[in-house]
Amino acid sequence: MSGISRVGKLLLPRTALLLCDIQEKFRPTISHFDAIVETSSRMLTAARMLGMRIIVTEMYPKDEVANVLELGKQINSVLLCGIETHVCVQSTALDLIERGIQVHCIVDAVSSRNMVDRMFGFQRMSQSGVYLTTCESALLTILCGSDHPQFRDVQKIILKPSPDSGLLTGFNTPKIS
Template sequence: MRLKREQSLLLIVDLQVGLIPVLEGGEQAVVEARWLGGVAGVLDVPVWLTEQYPAGLGGNDPRLRESLEGARFWDKTRFDAHAEPGFAATLSASGRRQIVLCGAEAHICVLQTGLGLREAGYEVFWLAEAAVSRRSEEASLARRRIERAGGWTVSADMVAYEWLERCDDARFKDVHRRFLKPRSPRSLRFFD
């Protein structure tokens, strides 16, 4: 299943300031989500972010809020964002059927959102290096579960290049100049 930018939406679940310090790979998840969000912005792929109980967990990481212009923000109380009032109808109306999914905690809100999206017939692409939990074992279990439910595990580079499709598009040069450079040392240990 190949990602198409005109069918895609990037959904960043609960990468909030109160969670990031206690997540294994939390800082890297923010870097990767922000990076892919920037690529999405250039390619007109919508970016949505959710916040679970911001009064207690704080809001989305400021690096995400400041850099993802035009992103849509959703407050939620349900672990499954798709079950949140208005979310499903708005997503359906967008016409986007391929959801690139990441965030925290992978085994709770990200997984339940992914399962809800799969049950509703969406294609779910699990962004491996940006779907994190307090314990990496739980993130790995969640990834395997979403794969069994019909989702696919992807990396940020896979997504970016599938969205780009070709190197002779003017947007490729813009994206390449601004984003397709090394971001920081990182590991794809989440693929284990």
């Protein structure tokens, strides 16, 4: 196994974006749905700009993993966005890992109906080898620096204020006086 695999380095030509089960019908029940959609949209815009492979699925069909496998051996990493954290997203992530594909879960683009399932979904994925990251971190990592030709275009996407994805709920943050 190369050092790149062990540290979860993202390489643009070998990475795909997978949007898992983001459907309008879930809007009333998914915590922070609007923020998840906005952040997923940022990921999608950047992925298109960078010429990344993109997979969009609804529900959890076994063939969504097959869709990634059909991309061939050139894909070894997936950026994963979607709903619900502890069900479809987690199952997809674990299936991909079993098949030797690195998974980078974009935590500010993934949610569940409640925060308990969301947080424990993240914990379970992390325990299984999924890299937990944010939209901004993933995009800047995949660019490998400001000398990338699309850096300025992607920078415009990430410099917009991020929506509140509810990730700090439950954390004790110090009050600033």
